[in-house]
Amino acid sequence: MKNRILAVFVVIFSFILQTTVCRYIAFGNVGPNLLIISTASFGFMMGQKAGITVGFFTGLLVDIFSGGILGFHALLYMYIGYFNGFFKRLFFKDDLMLQILLVGCSDFVYSITYYLLMFLLRGKFHIGYYLMNIIIPEVVYTILLTIVLFSVMTFINRMAEKRANRSSEEIV
Amino acid sequence: MKRKRAKFTLQSKYLLLILTGLCIVLMAVTFTTDLFTGMVARISGYVTIPFQTGISEIGGYLSDRSKDLAQIRDLQRQNQELREQIDRLTIENNTLTQEKYELNNLRSLYQLDQEYSEYEKVGARVIGMDGGNWFNTFIIDKGTDDGIALDMNVMSGSGLVGIVTETGANWAKVTAIIDDTINVPGMVLATGDRLIVSGDLELMSENTIRFSKLIDSEGKVKEGDKVVTSNISTKYLPGLLIGYITSMDADSNNLTHSGSITPAVDFEHMDEVLVILDLKQQIDENE
Numbered sequence: 001m002k003n004r005i006l007a008v009f010v011v012i013f014s015f016i017l018q019t020t021v022c023r024y025i026a027f028g029n030v031g032p033n034l035l036i037i038s039t040a041s042f043g044f045m046m047g048q049k050a051g052i053t054v055g056f057f058t059g060l061l062v063d064i065f066s067g068g069i070l071g072f073h074a075l076l077y078m079y080i081g082y083f084n085g086f087f088k089r090l091f092f093k094d095d096l097m098l099q100i101l102l103v104g105c106s107d108f109v110y111s112i113t114y115y116l117l118m119f120l121l122r123g124k125f126h127i128g129y130y131l132m133n134i135i136i137p138e139v140v141y142t143i144l145l146t147i148v149l150f151s152v153m154t155f156i157n158r159m160a161e162k163r164a165n166r167s168s169e170e171i172v
Numbered sequence: 173m174k175r176k177r178a179k180f181t182l183q184s185k186y187l188l189l190i191l192t193g194l195c196i197v198l199m200a201v202t203f204t205t206d207l208f209t210g211m212v213a214r215i216s217g218y219v220t221i222p223f224q225t226g227i228s229e230i231g232g233y234l235s236d237r238s239k240d241l242a243q244i245r246d247l248q249r250q251n252q253e254l255r256e257q258i259d260r261l262t263i264e265n266n267t268l269t270q271e272k273y274e275l276n277n278l279r280s281l282y283q284l285d286q287e288y289s290e291y292e293k294v295g296a297r298v299i300g301m302d303g304g305n306w307f308n309t310f311i312i313d314k315g316t317d318d319g320i321a322l323d324m325n326v327m328s329g330s331g332l333v334g335i336v337t338e339t340g341a342n343w344a345k346v347t348a349i350i351d352d353t354i355n356v357p358g359m360v361l362a363t364g365d366r367l368i369v370s371g372d373l374e375l376m377s378e379n380t381i382r383f384s385k386l387i388d389s390e391g392k393v394k395e396g397d398k399v400v401t402s403n404i405s406t407k408y409l410p411g412l413l414i415g416y417i418t419s420m421d422a423d424s425n426n427l428t429h430s431g432s433i434t435p436a437v438d439f440e441h442m443d444e445v446l447v448i449l450d451l452k453q454q455i456d457e458n459e
Contacts, residue, residue: 012223019300019311020227029377029440030305048184056191064215065345066302066309071198078195082188114306119352119373129374134305 002163006156007042007054014038015061030134032141033107035062037149039077040106043084044091044099045157051081076113080106096150103146104139111135214340221299221343225313228299232443255329262330262413262436266400269361270411291409293327293446294318299343306373308351309334312445315342323407325448331436332356332401332412333445344447349414350381350439357405358383358414361398363390369399369414369433379439380418384430395419399433409452 014034022031035058043051059074066073084102091098115130124130182190296318300311314320316339326333326346334354338345349356350371358369367386375382386393397417403410413436420431 016223016227019302020224020231022301024231026305033304049182049187052184052188052191056195062304065300065311066304066307069199070202071195074198075192075195078188078191082184085184114304118306122352124352124373126374133377134373138305 003046003050003160006160007050008057010038010042011054011058011061015058019065027137027141030137030141032145033110033138034142034145035077036080036107036110036142037103037146039081040084040103041099041157043081044087044102047088048082048085051083051085052078053081055079055081072117076110080110096147099150100143100146104143107139107142108135111138221311221313221340224300224311228297228313232297259329266330266361266398266411266413269398270400273361273364292449294320294449296320296344296445296447298443298445307353308348308371308376308439309337310346310348310442312344312346312447313342314447315340315344317341319449320344320447321451323451325407325409325412325452327412327446327448328437328442328444330413332408332414333437333439333442335407336447346445348439350376350435356408356414357402358399359402360386360388360393360417361400363388363392363397365393366402366404367399367429375432378432380432380434381415382430383417383420383433384423384428386420386429386431387427388429393417393420393429405452406454407452409448409450 018034039055042054055077059077062073063070296312296314299313302309324336334346334348337347352373354371356369359366367383369383372382399414401408401412415433415435418434420429
C-alpha cells in the first residue's frame, strides 16, 4: 500500500517537475527526461508489474498534456517499465553502472522510437541531425541526472522495501 | 515468477497484455472520435495545473530574487519599459506600413471595415512546457473561464508566438509557430508576396524558421524584409509580425524561393504572452 502511494507521488511529482523545472535547466533546448528515470527505476527496482503500472500512468499523463493520441506515450512508457523489470534480478543498490546503463538505454530506445513514429513517418529523414542534436544530448543529460538522483532514490526505495518486508511481502 | 500467496495476483505479462489492449483501444478512440477531449481537459485542469502554477510562481520568484542580488533590477525595469516601447512602436510602425500598402493598392475603395491592430487582448503567464524535446508547445494559466477559445492567436511583445490548440477551464495549450507541425501562411510586408512559414525542429536551435513557396517574380524581396501573417489564412489574423527574412534562395524550379526567417519573438525566454481574443472570421459552411 505504501509502495503504491509512493508510486503515485513519484509519478505526479516527476511529471510536474518535467513540465515546469526542466525548461529552466535545459541546455540548448534539450532537457533531461525525468519520466524515463522514474519509469525505468520502478521497473528494475520493484519488478515488472511496478514498471508497467508506473509507465502506463506516466505515459497517460504525458498523453493528456501533449494532446496527441491518447495511449501512445502510455504504450511506450509501459513497455520501457516492463523491459526494465527483467533486470530486477541483476539489480544491486550499490551498482550504479547497471542503473546508468538501463536508464540510458531506455531513454535512447524511447527517443529513437519516438523519432521513427513521429518524425520519420512525416518525411523528416535527417536522422543524423536528430541523433546528434536531440537524442544523444538528452540521453547524456538524463544519465547525469540519474547519477545525481539515485542516491536519493535508493534511500527512498530502501525505506519502502523495509516497510514491505514487515508486511510480509515476498522478496525475489 | 510465481506468486505463492493465495491472494489473487495478476501475472505481469497478462497485465501488460491487458494494458496494451487498453492503450490500443484508447488510440483508436482518439483517432476516430473526439470523445476524450473534454473529459481529459477537465481532469488535467484539476490534477496538475494548480501544481504547475505554483511551481512556476516559485521559479519566477526565485529568478526575481537572483536578479535582486545582481542589482540590475532597475536596469532591467528600464530595459523592459524600453522594450515595451519598442514593441509598441513596432506594432505602430507595422500598422502604418500596412496601411500605406493598403492605400497604394486602393484597398480603401472596397471599404474594408476591418481594424487590423485594434484587437482585444488578454495577458497570460506561461506555466508549463510539453514534456519532451521534440515539439514546442506550452501551457498558459488562462482558459475558457477567461474567454480563451481554440484557434486564438497568441503574441508576445510585437510578434506572433503561436495558436491555441487545446483549452481547459483554467489553462490552454499553445503550439508555437516554430513547432515542427505548424505552417503559417504569411506575406512579405513590403511587396505583398505570399509565402508559407513552417516550423522546423532542425532550425529551432538556430532560432530560425523556414519559409517556402515565395513567388517573387520581380526580385524585389530582399533579406531583412518583414514577414507578417497573410490575409488569406484561415486561422491567423492578418498583419501580425512573424519575423524578418535572414536568407533566401531560389528553388530548383526557378519559380519560387525559400529560405529562413528570424522570428520576432524570443522563444527561449517567454514568461508572459498576450492572447488575442478576436478570432479570424470564418465562413460558415452551413449558410
